[in-house]
Amino acid sequence: MVSKELIAASTRPLVLAVLSKGESYGYAIILRVRDLSGGELEWSEGMLYPVLHRLEQQKLIVSRWSESENGRKRKYYRLSAAGTRAMQSERQQWFAVHETLATLWGANPCLT
Amino acid sequence: MFDLERAIHDWKQRGQRAESVTRADIGELEEHLRESIAGLVNKDLTEEEAFLVASIRLGEHAALGEEYGKVNGVTVWSRRVLWMVFGYVGGIALASAISGFCMCIGTLSAYLGYAGTPAGLAGVIAGLASWATVVALLYLRTRQNDATPRSEFVSTGWLVAVVVLMVTGTGARLVASNVHAQMVPMDQYGTSVWWTSMGGLAIQCSIMLVGTGLILTTRARLSHQSILSVD
Numbered sequence: 001m002v003s004k005e006l007i008a009a010s011t012r013p014l015v016l017a018v019l020s021k022g023e024s025y026g027y028a029i030i031l032r033v034r035d036l037s038g039g040e041l042e043w044s045e046g047m048l049y050p051v052l053h054r055l056e057q058q059k060l061i062v063s064r065w066s067e068s069e070n071g072r073k074r075k076y077y078r079l080s081a082a083g084t085r086a087m088q089s090e091r092q093q094w095f096a097v098h099e100t101l102a103t104l105w106g107a108n109p110c111l112t
Numbered sequence: 113m114f115d116l117e118r119a120i121h122d123w124k125q126r127g128q129r130a131e132s133v134t135r136a137d138i139g140e141l142e143e144h145l146r147e148s149i150a151g152l153v154n155k156d157l158t159e160e161e162a163f164l165v166a167s168i169r170l171g172e173h174a175a176l177g178e179e180y181g182k183v184n185g186v187t188v189w190s191r192r193v194l195w196m197v198f199g200y201v202g203g204i205a206l207a208s209a210i211s212g213f214c215m216c217i218g219t220l221s222a223y224l225g226y227a228g229t230p231a232g233l234a235g236v237i238a239g240l241a242s243w244a245t246v247v248a249l250l251y252l253r254t255r256q257n258d259a260t261p262r263s264e265f266v267s268t269g270w271l272v273a274v275v276v277l278m279v280t281g282t283g284a285r286l287v288a289s290n291v292h293a294q295m296v297p298m299d300q301y302g303t304s305v306w307w308t309s310m311g312g313l314a315i316q317c318s319i320m321l322v323g324t325g326l327i328l329t330t331r332a333r334l335s336h337q338s339i340l341s342v343d
Contacts, residue, residue, distance in 0.1 A: 026140065027147045045148070046171035049140060050179040057183065068143070075140050 002041050011051050013094055016087035019061060023078040052077055060086050114160040123167060130177025131191055132184045145170055194330050201323040204316060214239040
């Protein structure tokens with residue numbers, strides 16, 4: 001399991017990365033991250049929403065209310081142009097950390 | 113028998129107590145909760161189990177309120193100011209209505225032929241009865257929301273501040289009106305009092321007008337963020 005601190009630090013790049021694949025909403029973002037991490041990344045689900053709202057205030061993502069397939073209102077988020085730039089900057093930084101650690105520890109054989 | 117809609121309704125009510133969480137936020141969280149429950153029911157959990165698991169996964173209301181507070185700071189403060197203005201305007205309106213009612217009762221008693229003292233007393237009794245009704249209604253209202261801890265409802269600090277303000281305010285008013293009556297010459301006393309009370313009335317009326325305007329516009333803005341408005 002990934003530690004709380006690392007979860008908190010990685011929420012922003014993860015949200016930006018998921019949204020770079022297309023418009024999505026809170027619950028779907030959480031499912032996607034849980035799926036991709038094989039359950040290693042367990043968010044306290046409600047905490048995602050304040051993060052989304054902060055990203056929206058920073059104009060990195062845009063939201064709209066729309067009707068979901070079950071007829072209820074759902075809030076969809078998508079990346080803005082500034083959000084795409086922010087994601088690229090995050091990407092560079094995380095790869096820098098990742099590459100340094102990979103060089104020191106050696107690549108994980110399971111991932112090859 | 114477990115009632116899912118009832119449970120979700122109660123869950124929303126608890127969530128709405130946090131002042132940092134707007135109606136739109138609750139709507140978004142509710143949609144999440146429902147979807148999470150549906151997913152768990154598909155995995156053969158009962159509705160009750162699914163609700164419990166989904167609400168635990170979503171997180172404690174207090175922790176959520178704290179996180180929302182960090183992003184909704186402006187909303188929190190505009191709500192607080194709105195409540196203060198609402199309390200002030202509402203209090204003045206209520207007090208005026210009650211004193212008007214007392215005067216009517218007093219005048220009616222005088223009209224019916226009662227002497228000065230009984231007519232005046234009738235007005236006082238009407239006032240006491242009105243205020244007692246208001247207090248009883250407020251008490252019933254707080255009893256209904258008993259789940260809210262008293263300490264959260266009004267903090268001790270605020271309570272002390274209100275009492276201090278009340279005591280100093282009333283004291284200052286008493287002293288000032290006495291000094292005023294002694295300092296101003298008898299023949300000018302009426303004019304002086306007229307100006308003071310009319311000035312006070314004008315200020316009070318302006319505050320009430322501005323306050324009502326503020327309530328209407330802020331309310332519209334806050335409900336604009338509501339789940340009901342779809343772009």
